[in-house]
Structures are given as C-alpha cells and as structure tokens.
Amino acid sequence: MSPNQIGFALLYLGLFLIIGKWIRVRVKWMQNLFLPSSVIGGFLALILGPQVLGKLLKPITGEGSFWATGVLTPEVMDVWSPLAGLMINVVFATLFLGTVLPNLKKVWNVGGPQLAFGWSLGWGQYVVGLLLAIFVLVPFYDMPPFIGALIEMGFEGGHGTAAGLQGTFKELGFAEAYDLAIGLATVGILSGVIIGIIAINWAVRKNKTKVISDIKESSPLKKAGIMEFENREAAARMTVRPESIEPLSLHFAMIGIAILVGYGILQGITWLEKTIIGSEFMTYVPLFPLAMIGGILVQMIATKFDKTEILDRQMVMRIQGFALDVLILAAIATVSLDVIGQYFVPFLLLSLVGMAWNVFGLFFLGPRMIPSYWFERSIGDFGQSMGITATGLLLMRVADPEMKSPAYEAFGYKQLVFEPFLGGGLVTALSAPLVFQFGPVPFLIFAAVMLVIGxxxxxxxxxxxKE
Incomplete structure (x- = not known):
C-alpha cells in the first residue's frame, strides 16, 4: 500500500465526518437523539461500503468493478480497520493529563456514592453476562465463555475499548468477538440516549428531579450541535509561544510520551512475567490501559516539576475528542455485519440482558444509593454504563443544564477511581484473558464479590x- 493510498483513506475520514455533521444539522430526529456526527458518519460509511452497497452492486457490475466494494476501496478499509485500535491509546493517555488530582477525603465524601453506584453497574454487567454465557451461550451456541464479558467491554468500554481488544480476541481464538463488541457498543450508545431521554421525561413528570421542572426546548443551534454565539469561548489556552513550539505540537508530544511510557511498562511486565514465571499471560493485554497509567505518571511529573503549567486540559481534551471521533467512525464503518448476522441471537441476548441490568440499576439502585440529587447523578452513570462517558455527560447536561447539582463534580471524582479499573481500564482489558485462562466460574465469583462490595x-x- 502506497503512502498516497494511506493519505487518501485518512482524507476520506474527514469527508464522512463532515457529511455526518451536515446530516446532524439537517435531520431533526437525529438532533432529538443527540447523535454524534461520528456515529452518523460511521453508519453512512458502513452503508456505502463493501458490506451493504458493495454487496448490492457486485452482482450487477461484476466482481472486478470499482462499485463491487461500494464507494470505499479495499485500501481505504485496510487503513481504517486498525485505526480504532490505535486511537484508543490516545484517548486513554489523555484521561488524566492536565488535571489536578483532588485530595482523597473530598473524593470519598463527594464521589463515594457515585463510585458505589457506578461500581455496582460495571461489575453487575460482568455477573449477568457471564451467567448468560455459562447457561445459554456456551452450551447452546458453542461460543467461548469470555463472550459474557462483552457486555461491559461494549457498553461501558465503548467502541474504543472493543477496538483496543481486537488483537486480544484474535489471540484467544475468537476474532468474531471484536465485531460483536463493536455492535454492542453501537447499540449501547443508541439505546442509552433513547432510554435516557425517556427516563428524564419520566423523572420530570414524577417530580424525581430537583433541578428542572420541565425539559425546555433547546435552541435550533444547540439541537444542531452548534455552539450558540453568546456561549462561544476559546477551545484551548496558549500556554507556550508558537515561535518556540506550536501548543498543539507540544501537547501531542506529551501524549506521545505518555503512550511510550505505557508501552515501556507493558514490555517490562511482559518480560518479567516470561523470565520469572515462564508464562505469557501479559501478551494478551492491550496497550491502552497502560497508556492511561503512562498519562498519570507524566501528569505527576509535570505537577511536581513544571511550575509554568504548560499542560492545558482544554487542549488535551480537543486532541482526545479528535481521536475519539476518528475511532468511532472507523470502528462502525468496518464492523462485520456477517458476524453479527451469524451470531444474531447471542448478540440480541447480550444486548437485552445488558440493557435490562442498567435500567434496573437506574430506577432501583440509584435512589437507594445516592442520598441527594439521586436522579441527576444516577442518569450520568446510567449513560456511561450504556455507552461511554460522553453519553453520561450528555444525559447529565439534559437533566441539569445549568450544573446546579453536584452531579458533575461527583461524576468526575468517581472517574479517578473508576476509570483505572472498569470502563476500559485494567479489569476490562484483562477480563477476557482471565476468563480464558482460568475459566468463567472463578471470574464470575470475583465479579460477584466486587458487585456485593458496591x-x-x-x-x-x-x-x-443525610442530604
């Protein structure tokens, strides 16, 4: 594959992102669902690619025709396929860069209820998923036991986590798990937004909300995903002078260092395991959770020695957002519909069981675990447990548009403890290899214990x- 073909494939990403944004601006029902442009563009690319349009046109135009693969050439698909697995390292390396870690007492008091609730939702997904696998998916559909871990990987972890585990699934002998996990992540985002908006309307009617009494009609610009003129502000701060180094280049370099630190940690752990124990378990572990640890270490060093505060959190967030947009679009566009069709019943069961557990958590556990502003705070964790952090933040913004409740602060503190383990953290990355290595029952027992603790x-x- 030539550099020109790689470059063209990357330009194609931009084209579908812009088309996705244009559709979001024009189509009202997509605005009402708050669908990200990357999700819209990814579905459009999937439809116009070899799996839908290509299959329809191939019998007409012939196998050698350009249209046999739709409007996406095999070279474009070859470039897009590994992109999600690469970009997730950027997303996780940026999770703690540019942040100030609060003291543990404040994290415990404010974020403790949020952590207990999110912890229960996350580990509960493993419990219900593994029970489904042990009693249904393994004996009746001949699937590997670790398939039960896909609910947490796809729903809580999202497209990035699923993409980051693509190589792990291949090593474990069931590469189809990648497509199922990407499908679950897509179902999670869509159902999370839909169910979340319905839940907010229910909460308003039943007086379960303390901040809003009705869902106000958003401005046309807001619904289209465009910042209102009066609310526009700088996307990032200039912390260094461009004549010395471009601020974007500096932050990109720091993120690269964080990923390299994570890579070094992974290589070191793998070498130590092989040398001392003689096993190769860590070869199944992907890079992205270690990239997150690399980001934490880089931030700790920067906090100690950088007195000029050159790391700007907003700039880091812009890079993270770009990587996430590319990741989601590429992951959805390259998911295998054949695999989902082949395992449609298991896929449907995993989706329904995961959604049922999360809905149970929102309406039953939320009001009993969180002492104040339970709905405003629960809806955020529900959104995250259905479809990544961004979905949770979106639902919190709808339920608390002026940030009057402690939901945002508590959610952020919870993330400091939650993210290193669940939602794409170390447990998410290690769950499939652990189930593969030791069997589903030991991990099920461990997950059940963690659920009970939560x-x-x-x-x-x-x-x-007391409130």
Missing part, C-alpha cells in the same frame, strides 16, 4: 447518609 457500600453506607 451494593453494600452504596445501599448501607452512602445510601443512608
């Missing part, structure tokens, strides 16, 4: 706190 802490400690 439930006990939430129901009997935080849930009984």
């Amino acid at each position: 439930l006990v802490g939430g129901l009997f400690y935080f849930g009984r706190m």
Whole structure:
C-alpha cells in the first residue's frame, strides 16, 4: 500500500465526518437523539461500503468493478480497520493529563456514592453476562465463555475499548468477538440516549428531579450541535509561544510520551512475567490501559516539576475528542455485519440482558444509593454504563443544564477511581484473558464479590447518609 493510498483513506475520514455533521444539522430526529456526527458518519460509511452497497452492486457490475466494494476501496478499509485500535491509546493517555488530582477525603465524601453506584453497574454487567454465557451461550451456541464479558467491554468500554481488544480476541481464538463488541457498543450508545431521554421525561413528570421542572426546548443551534454565539469561548489556552513550539505540537508530544511510557511498562511486565514465571499471560493485554497509567505518571511529573503549567486540559481534551471521533467512525464503518448476522441471537441476548441490568440499576439502585440529587447523578452513570462517558455527560447536561447539582463534580471524582479499573481500564482489558485462562466460574465469583462490595457500600453506607 502506497503512502498516497494511506493519505487518501485518512482524507476520506474527514469527508464522512463532515457529511455526518451536515446530516446532524439537517435531520431533526437525529438532533432529538443527540447523535454524534461520528456515529452518523460511521453508519453512512458502513452503508456505502463493501458490506451493504458493495454487496448490492457486485452482482450487477461484476466482481472486478470499482462499485463491487461500494464507494470505499479495499485500501481505504485496510487503513481504517486498525485505526480504532490505535486511537484508543490516545484517548486513554489523555484521561488524566492536565488535571489536578483532588485530595482523597473530598473524593470519598463527594464521589463515594457515585463510585458505589457506578461500581455496582460495571461489575453487575460482568455477573449477568457471564451467567448468560455459562447457561445459554456456551452450551447452546458453542461460543467461548469470555463472550459474557462483552457486555461491559461494549457498553461501558465503548467502541474504543472493543477496538483496543481486537488483537486480544484474535489471540484467544475468537476474532468474531471484536465485531460483536463493536455492535454492542453501537447499540449501547443508541439505546442509552433513547432510554435516557425517556427516563428524564419520566423523572420530570414524577417530580424525581430537583433541578428542572420541565425539559425546555433547546435552541435550533444547540439541537444542531452548534455552539450558540453568546456561549462561544476559546477551545484551548496558549500556554507556550508558537515561535518556540506550536501548543498543539507540544501537547501531542506529551501524549506521545505518555503512550511510550505505557508501552515501556507493558514490555517490562511482559518480560518479567516470561523470565520469572515462564508464562505469557501479559501478551494478551492491550496497550491502552497502560497508556492511561503512562498519562498519570507524566501528569505527576509535570505537577511536581513544571511550575509554568504548560499542560492545558482544554487542549488535551480537543486532541482526545479528535481521536475519539476518528475511532468511532472507523470502528462502525468496518464492523462485520456477517458476524453479527451469524451470531444474531447471542448478540440480541447480550444486548437485552445488558440493557435490562442498567435500567434496573437506574430506577432501583440509584435512589437507594445516592442520598441527594439521586436522579441527576444516577442518569450520568446510567449513560456511561450504556455507552461511554460522553453519553453520561450528555444525559447529565439534559437533566441539569445549568450544573446546579453536584452531579458533575461527583461524576468526575468517581472517574479517578473508576476509570483505572472498569470502563476500559485494567479489569476490562484483562477480563477476557482471565476468563480464558482460568475459566468463567472463578471470574464470575470475583465479579460477584466486587458487585456485593458496591451494593453494600452504596445501599448501607452512602445510601443512608443525610442530604
């Protein structure tokens, strides 16, 4: 493959992102669902690619025709396929860069109830998923036991986590798990937004919300995903002078260093395991959770030695957002519809069981675990447990548009403890290899214990706190 073909494939990404944004601006029902342009562009690319348009035109135009693969050439698909797995390292390396870590007491008091609730939702996804795998998917559909971990990987982890585990699934002998996980991530985002908006309307009617009494009609610009003129502000701060180094270049370099630190940690752990123990378990572990640790280490060093505060969190977020847009579009566009069709019933069961658990958590566990502003705070974790952090933030913004509740602060503190483990953290990355190595029952027992810890802490400690 030539550099020109690689460059053209990357330009194609921009084209579909712009078309996705244009559709979002023009189509009202997509605005009402708050669908990201990357999701719209990804679906459009999937439809216009070899799996839909190509299959329809191939019998007419012939296998050798350009149209046999739709409007996406094999070279474009070859470039797009690994992109999601690369971009997830950028997303996770930026999670803690440019942030100030608060003291543990404040994290515990404000974020504790949020952590107990999110912890229960995350580990509960493993419990219900592995039970489904043990009693249904393995005996009746001849699927590997680790398929039960896909609910947490796809829903809580999202497209990025699923993409980052693509190589792990191949090593474990069931590469089709990647397409199923990407499909689950897509279902999670869509159902998370739809169910979340319905839940907010229900909460308003039943007086379960403390901040809003009705869902106000958003401005046309806001619904189209365009910032209102009066609310526009700088996307990032200039912390260094461009004549010395471009601020974007500096932050990109720091993110690259964080990923390299994570890569070094992974290589070191793999070497130590092979040398001391003689096993190769760590070869199944992807890079992205270690890139997150690399980001934490880089931030700790920067906090200690950089007195000029050259790392700007907003600039880091812009790079993270770009990587996430590319990741989602590429992941959806390259998902295998044949695999989802082949395993449609297991895919449907995983989706329904995951959604049922999350809805149960929102309406039953939320009001019993969170002592104040339970709905405004629960809806954020529900959104995250259905379809990544961005979905949770979106639903919180709808339920608390002026940020009057402690939902945002508590959600952020929870992430400091939650993200290193679940939602794409170390547990998410290691769950499939652990189930493969030791079997589903030991991991199910471990997940059940973690779930009980979350439930006990939430129901009997935080849930009984006075407002």
